[in-house]
Amino acid sequence: MNSESLVSRRAALCGIVVALAVPSGLVTACSSGSSSAPTQGSAPTGSTGSTGSAGTPxxxxxxxxxxxxxxGALVDGPGGKKIVVARISATEVKAYDATCTHQxxxxxxxxxxxxTCPSHGSEFGVADGSVKKGPATSALRAVGVRVEGDQVVLT
Structure with a gap:
């Protein structure tokens, strides 16, 4: 058996394992589809714009x-989805989907x-989720939140 056929078999097996092990949503999230910058809201209550529904307001x-x-803090959002909450000031918070846009x-x-993404070192700004350092090329997806009493709540 030559080394060329071993590499081909190994590559094929890795492809099959990845296809079976990776949920389709993760593959979609890691694709290089369109990127959309998060919208911003700067209401005095600390709310931020939302680019998608994250749960019940x-x-x-x-x-x-x-x-x-x-x-900030990394918290469980609706459906078990991780959300990163950043505290900009005493009364202003921002939140983002905690899924790195790189992989x-x-x-x-x-x-x-x-x-910071611990996997490959991408860095995002807390004020707007924008990429400060790659390899990620698109911003984190904003999640709408506001301060209500002593809680950070979805908007």
């Missing part, structure tokens, strides 16, 4: 006290004004 995601100012890994909690 008014659903509490996290206590404001659990989101450090200048940092679908879950990003880390914000720190120092940056949301």
């Amino acid at each position: 008014g659903t509490a995601l996290v206590a404001l006290a659990d989101v450090p100012e200048g940092g 679908g890994s879950t990003v880390a909690e914000p720190s120092g004004g940056t949301i």
